[in-house]
Amino acid sequence: MPGGAVIFGVGGLGGAASLLLAASGVSRLALVDAGPVEEADLSMSPLLEEADLGRPRASAAAARLSASFPGLDLAPRQARLGAGEAAELLSGAEVALDGARDPEAKLAACDAARRTGVPIVHGAIARTSLQLLTVAPGGPGGCLRCLIEEVEEGLPGAADLGAWGPLARLGGALMAAEALRLLAGEPGAYDGRILAFEARGARSRLVRVPRRPGCPACGAAAARGAGPGGGGGG
Amino acid sequence: MSARPARVQVRLPAALRDLAGGRALSAGEGCTVGEVLRGLGRAHPGLWERIVDGQGQLRRYVSVFLNDDDLRNLGGLGAAVRDGDVIEVVPALSGGSP
Numbered sequence: 229m230p231g232g233a234v235i236f237g238v239g240g241l242g243g244a245a246s247l248l249l250a251a252s253g254v255s256r257l258a259l260v261d262a263g264p265v266e267e268a269d270l271s272m273s274p275l276l277e278e279a280d281l282g283r284p285r286a287s288a289a290a291a292r293l294s295a296s297f298p299g300l301d302l303a304p305r306q307a308r309l310g311a312g313e314a315a316e317l318l319s320g321a322e323v324a325l326d327g328a329r330d331p332e333a334k335l336a337a338c339d340a341a342r343r344t345g346v347p348i349v350h351g352a353i354a355r356t357s358l359q360l361l362t363v364a365p366g367g368p369g370g371c372l373r374c375l376i377e378e379v380e381e382g383l384p385g386a387a388d389l390g391a392w393g394p395l396a397r398l399g400g401a402l403m404a405a406e407a408l409r410l411l412a413g414e415p416g417a418y419d420g421r422i423l424a425f426e427a428r429g430a431r432s433r434l435v436r437v438p439r440r441p442g443c444p445a446c447g448a449a450a451a452r453g454a455g456p457g458g459g460g461g462g
Numbered sequence: 463m464s465a466r467p468a469r470v471q472v473r474l475p476a477a478l479r480d481l482a483g484g485r486a487l488s489a490g491e492g493c494t495v496g497e498v499l500r501g502l503g504r505a506h507p508g509l510w511e512r513i514v515d516g517q518g519q520l521r522r523y524v525s526v527f528l529n530d531d532d533l534r535n536l537g538g539l540g541a542a543v544r545d546g547d548v549i550e551v552v553p554a555l556s557g558g559s560p
């Protein structure tokens with residue numbers, strides 16, 4: 229999509245971020261999500277209501293944004309994208325936001341962003357823990373795949389642990405603020421470092437993400453055009 | 463003369479609390495961070511393996527802090543602990559919100 233933002237996952241984090249980006253004047257949003265609206269979405273996302281239950285999440289979120297911002301150029305995509313398809317979607321975009329709930333989708337977004345050179349703001353939430361990481365081209369640190377080489381079976385994520393609704397709104401707001409910085413040409417506050425916020429004790433940390441030698445997403449292999457996720461996902 | 467094990471606190475993230483009886487904060491004992499975490503792992507099966515890989519190294523997606531310092535800057539799991547220290551385990555980006 230030409231210009232604007234691509235948002236992977238429009239549940240709590242992505243939904244809140246989308247709303248704030250639209251309200252801040254971002255004129256093009258592509259919304260990507262594979263799932264239907266579920267009960268858990270209703271306490272998380274400002275875009276989804278009870279009447280949306282069972283509907284495709286991307287379409288439902290787009291409909292609510294369209295009603296509030298009639299001039300917004302919206303492109304909902306109800307799909308689980310592999311890195312190749314995600315890279316096509318990112319072509320020409322100015323920023324990407326990752327609010328996806330499962331690790332495979334997050335890694336596909338990471339790989340696509342590295343391949344296309346689009347800065348990406350990753351967000352993750354599990355119960356009362358929130359994390360953000362920005363990866364910009366030429367940035368000081370590594371990417372998500374530097375940390376998570378492969379998806380580990382059995383590792384619980386947000387879908388298993390649930391998430392605290394207010395924290396999803398806070399996380400979405402922080403992601404939107406970071407995306408607006410990047411769109412304005414400013415450096416990201418979380419570029420190359422994870423903001424880890426624990427709401428229970430109101431504690432936060434910034435954790436540097438070192439680049440992993442041989443990381444296929446941002447190492448020499450990526451520079452030669454090789455790397456993971458060359459085809460589309462299921 | 464061997465050092466007396468220090469009494470410390472271990473803070474666990476949401477993704478690992480279920481392995482530790484649901485507790486965010488657990489008491490631990492040991493002379494090093496590794497000893498403390500291994501002791502906690504003996505009491506709570508599965509916890510150690512979530513933090514450390516088969517080669518005995520911290521998993522890449524896990525950061526461990528000793529008080530305010532990243533363990534990677536302190537020499538890793540062999541970093542010495544003192545009474546009252548707090549060890550915090552921070553995993554990286556486990557997933558977006560539902």
